[in-house]
Amino acid sequence: MIHSRLRRLISWMPRALVGLLVTPGVALAEWGLNFPRPVSPIAQEQYDLHMLITWIVTVIFIIVFGIMFYSIINHRKSKGVKAAQFSHSTKAEVIWTVIPTLILLGMAIPSTKALIMMEDTTESNMTIKVSGFQWGWHYEYLDHGIEFYSKLSTPRAQIKGEEPKGEHYLLEVDKHMALPVGQKVRFLITSHDVIHAWWVPQLGGKKDGFPGFINEFWIKPTEVGTYRGQCSELCGKDHGFMPIVVDTMEQVDFDAWVAKQKSAAPS
Amino acid sequence: MSEEITAVADHHHDDIPKGLSRWLFTTNHKDIGTLYLWFSFMMFIIGGAMALVIRAELFQPGLQLVNPHFFNQMTTVHALVMIFGAVMPGFVGFANWLVPLMIGAPDMALPRMNNWSFWLLPFAGMLLIGSLFVPGGGPAAGWTIYPPLSIQTGMGMDLTIFAIHILGMSSILGSINIIATILNMRAPGMTLMKMPLFVWTWMITAFLLLAAMPVLAGAVTMLLTDRHFGTHFFDAAGGGDPLMFQHIFWFFGHPEVYILILPAFGMISAIIPTFARKPLFGYTSMVFATASIAFLSFIVWAHHMYTVGMPLSGELFFMYATMLIAIPTGVKIFNWLATMWRGSMTFETPMLYAISAVALFTVGGLTGVMMAITPADFQYHDTYFIVAHFHYVIFCGSVLSMFGAVYFWLPKWTGHMYNETLGKWHFWLTVIAFNVTFFPQHFLGFAGMPRRIPDYAQQFTEFNMVSSIGAFVLGFSQILLLINVVRTIKAGQPASDQVWEGAEGLEWTLPSPTPYHTFVTPPKVS
Numbered sequence: 001m002i003h004s005r006l007r008r009l010i011s012w013m014p015r016a017l018v019g020l021l022v023t024p025g026v027a028l029a030e031w032g033l034n035f036p037r038p039v040s041p042i043a044q045e046q047y048d049l050h051m052l053i054t055w056i057v058t059v060i061f062i063i064v065f066g067i068m069f070y071s072i073i074n075h076r077k078s079k080g081v082k083a084a085q086f087s088h089s090t091k092a093e094v095i096w097t098v099i100p101t102l103i104l105l106g107m108a109i110p111s112t113k114a115l116i117m118m119e120d121t122t123e124s125n126m127t128i129k130v131s132g133f134q135w136g137w138h139y140e141y142l143d144h145g146i147e148f149y150s151k152l153s154t155p156r157a158q159i160k161g162e163e164p165k166g167e168h169y170l171l172e173v174d175k176h177m178a179l180p181v182g183q184k185v186r187f188l189i190t191s192h193d194v195i196h197a198w199w200v201p202q203l204g205g206k207k208d209g210f211p212g213f214i215n216e217f218w219i220k221p222t223e224v225g226t227y228r229g230q231c232s233e234l235c236g237k238d239h240g241f242m243p244i245v246v247d248t249m250e251q252v253d254f255d256a257w258v259a260k261q262k263s264a265a266p267s
Numbered sequence: 268m269s270e271e272i273t274a275v276a277d278h279h280h281d282d283i284p285k286g287l288s289r290w291l292f293t294t295n296h297k298d299i300g301t302l303y304l305w306f307s308f309m310m311f312i313i314g315g316a317m318a319l320v321i322r323a324e325l326f327q328p329g330l331q332l333v334n335p336h337f338f339n340q341m342t343t344v345h346a347l348v349m350i351f352g353a354v355m356p357g358f359v360g361f362a363n364w365l366v367p368l369m370i371g372a373p374d375m376a377l378p379r380m381n382n383w384s385f386w387l388l389p390f391a392g393m394l395l396i397g398s399l400f401v402p403g404g405g406p407a408a409g410w411t412i413y414p415p416l417s418i419q420t421g422m423g424m425d426l427t428i429f430a431i432h433i434l435g436m437s438s439i440l441g442s443i444n445i446i447a448t449i450l451n452m453r454a455p456g457m458t459l460m461k462m463p464l465f466v467w468t469w470m471i472t473a474f475l476l477l478a479a480m481p482v483l484a485g486a487v488t489m490l491l492t493d494r495h496f497g498t499h500f501f502d503a504a505g506g507g508d509p510l511m512f513q514h515i516f517w518f519f520g521h522p523e524v525y526i527l528i529l530p531a532f533g534m535i536s537a538i539i540p541t542f543a544r545k546p547l548f549g550y551t552s553m554v555f556a557t558a559s560i561a562f563l564s565f566i567v568w569a570h571h572m573y574t575v576g577m578p579l580s581g582e583l584f585f586m587y588a589t590m591l592i593a594i595p596t597g598v599k600i601f602n603w604l605a606t607m608w609r610g611s612m613t614f615e616t617p618m619l620y621a622i623s624a625v626a627l628f629t630v631g632g633l634t635g636v637m638m639a640i641t642p643a644d645f646q647y648h649d650t651y652f653i654v655a656h657f658h659y660v661i662f663c664g665s666v667l668s669m670f671g672a673v674y675f676w677l678p679k680w681t682g683h684m685y686n687e688t689l690g691k692w693h694f695w696l697t698v699i700a701f702n703v704t705f706f707p708q709h710f711l712g713f714a715g716m717p718r719r720i721p722d723y724a725q726q727f728t729e730f731n732m733v734s735s736i737g738a739f740v741l742g743f744s745q746i747l748l749l750i751n752v753v754r755t756i757k758a759g760q761p762a763s764d765q766v767w768e769g770a771e772g773l774e775w776t777l778p779s780p781t782p783y784h785t786f787v788t789p790p791k792v793s
Contacts, residue, residue, distance in 0.1 A: 032710070032713070032714030032726055033713065033714065035713055036714070043646075046642050046643055046645060046646050049643045050637070053640055054637065057633035057634070057636055061629065061630065061633055064600065064604070064626075065629075067608075068607070068622070068625075071609075072607070072612065075607065075609055075610050076612045077611040077612060078613070081609070081610075083545040084608075084609040085545065085546065086609075087546040087547065087550065088548065089605075092605065093601075096601040097597075097598060100597045104591075104594070104636075107636075107640060108586070108590060111640045111641060111642055111643075112583060112586075114642040115641050116579065118645070119579045159329055159330050159722060161330075168724070169328065169724055169725050170328075170722060170724045193415065194415045194416040195509065197649065199717070201646060204646075205646065206645055206646075208574050210575070211415060211503055211504075211509065212503020212508075212509070215575075216576075229715070230717050231717070232648070232650070233649060234339070234408065234413075234649075235416060236339075236407075236419065237335040237336040239335075239339075239720060240335060240717075240719075240720030240723070241335075
């Protein structure tokens with residue numbers, strides 16, 4: 001038992017080594033270095049803001065480190081530098097208080113706009129109630145009278161390493177949920193037991209579901225596709241095993257999907 | 268006559284108690300400081316071992332070594348042990364050793380209470396770690412112990428709650444002692460604005476502790492009564508609110524973050540001027556920046572909870588308030604840079620640690636600004652980006668500063684110089700391994716890996732492997748610190764009284780090693 005585990009560990013070693021060596025290399029693109037491509041207005045807004053701040057902090061980081069390294073390289077005793085003895089400069093202190101303030105203001109304005117847009121759940125076209133439970137999701141399409149449970153479908157054997165892992169290992173469920181493209185969908189989220197959080201990165205997110213309370217958020221998918229996410233609030237031992245899969249589709253396909261669900265559901 | 272009395276008194280002072288009773292009954296601030304520091308190091312190793320269990324499980328996808336429930340216990344207890352067992356007692360240890368020496372006091376103001384503050388800790392530590400061995404296992408709800416999940420856990424959670432009570436008591440007593448010492452026992456001429464920055468940052472930290480720890484004690488007590496006595500503080504079915512716990516918890520939790528970092532700022536402010544051979548830049552603005560950070564820490568707590576469904580106005584308020592913290596923090600970093608600027612620097616181990624603490628804390632600070640932006644945080648929240656961020660802040664800001672401080676003051680305390688080569692090896696291994704461990708976690712977070720999961724989708728494999736390898740190097744590098752410290756205590760080149768060419772402050776006017784009793788007659792500060 002231990003033996004086979006050890007052998008498996010060793011067999012992974014080359015892959016880890018490659019990982020270390022090519023870290024700055026091309027392979028990164030497929031590993032995902034950044035947010036996955038956004039496919040909803042909220043996710044798009046979050047992506048744009050994220051890129052904006054990332055660049056701002058990267059520039060600040062380079063400036064701070066640049067000054068530090070210039071100083072480390074040039075102002076050393078081994079170069080015979082005699083230490084200056086200054087210990088204040090009101091001008092410098094005003095500059096490095098005012099400039100960060102202005103940068104922060106510059107970040108606050110687009111963030112405020114984005115936040116106002118995100119929190120506006122009015123004028124939605126349909127409503128879906130999501131309930132988290134230990135460990136899976138329950139979806140109710142309130143305008144269509146459909147409800148179903150959705151749980152992890154990855155076989156136990158794959159998790160235990162007894163058979164090879166599939167393409168969507170841990171990100172596959174027995175029943176996908178469906179959303180129509182171009183419709184503003186209001187979500188109500190709650191929980192049956194402990195706190196869960198519903199999160200599909202490409203559709204924007206995330207929101208916590210509390211037992212006994214209802215939170216709301218909205219999604220307006222912009223592209224047809226299949227998008228995957230996970231519970232992101234620690235909810236017990238199988239917290240890592242309650243994924244979310246959403247199929248977005250054109251309105252006609254969605255209508256057909258609704259009809260199929262209705263005919264399949266026992267009444 | 269009077270000379271005779273002095274002689275007798277002096278003789279008495281040099282009589283250091285022997286054996287176990289020296290440590291059990293000691294009221295000497297140096298002995299208590301030493302106890303705190305060894306306790307902190309032990310907890311650091313225990314908490315580190317738990318981190319390695321986590322990283323070993325995450326080395327590859329699938330469940331290999333531990334089951335998910337035990338994995339959750341490891342993430343929870345690792346955090347609690349590191350925060351309450353390693354970092355906080357570590358700082359109190361430094362405060363015990365250094366505050367009296369820096370302000371010219373003979374000891375702490377309340378020496379017997381000081382003894383009790385320390386001896387509460389081992390019992391709290393035993394409860395916390397012992398919780399892993401009771402039926403149902405230790406707490407597994409994350410260190411934030413959010414209900415209702417923490418209501419579901421077995422009796423391990425109760426032991427944890429009691430451990431938090433005792434740790435909190437120890438912190439409160441320690442804080443009262445530090446504040447009383449600083450306000451009452453300064454040598455003549457040591458005005459508040461002449462105190463070393465370490466003393467200032469610790470005094471502000473002590474006030475934060477006094478304000479924050481009782482709040483945590485209240486929160487966990489409500490949890491305890493919800494668990495066993497039928498109250499419904501956090502149970503919606505009984506008219507309570509699970510969200511209320513998060514508000515109370517983070518009202519403690521955010522000041523706690525600064526409790527974990529402000530003393531480190533004081534250490535950095537002592538080390539950098541010494542090795543730059545130049546006075547600290549902007550002393551007054553440092554004091555005011557520390558005080559502003561402390562004030563702001565009480566009005567930003569809900570930025571840990573952007574996704575809980577707050578009203579828009581609440582989200583906006585907490586976003587703006589959080590962004591404000593960047594300003595005083597920036598002031599501190601720029602002041603340190605200005606202290607280095609046109610100095611005459613040398614790079615002994617303490618200086619290397621202080622500079623890397625500033626540099627890498629800046630990384631953590633900048634990712635903190637990113638997370639302050641509420642709309643983007645909806646994506647960052649509860650991902651590995653957060654894990655990377657707070658390790659950059661706490662490990663680099665706090666722990667690296669403490670490593671630097673150990674090498675900086677150890678020659679003064681022991682009278683022996685540490686081994687510089689070994690110190691540099693420890694530094695480079697620690698800093699490189701740290702970055703190998705945690706830098707990739709930023710990208711894991713961006714790509715969508717949630718935190719606190721024992722198994723993950725395959726696109727996260729490579730970065731997790733890199734991270735795990737880094738973690739093991741980081742963990743085992745700490746053996747070098749232990750070896751170096753033990754060798755320094757036992758032997759090593761004798762250190763001069765001045766120790767470092769550029770060192771300034773009352774502690775450097777004392778002989779090395781510092782006598783058992785110091786400043787029995789207060790020094791005169793001009």
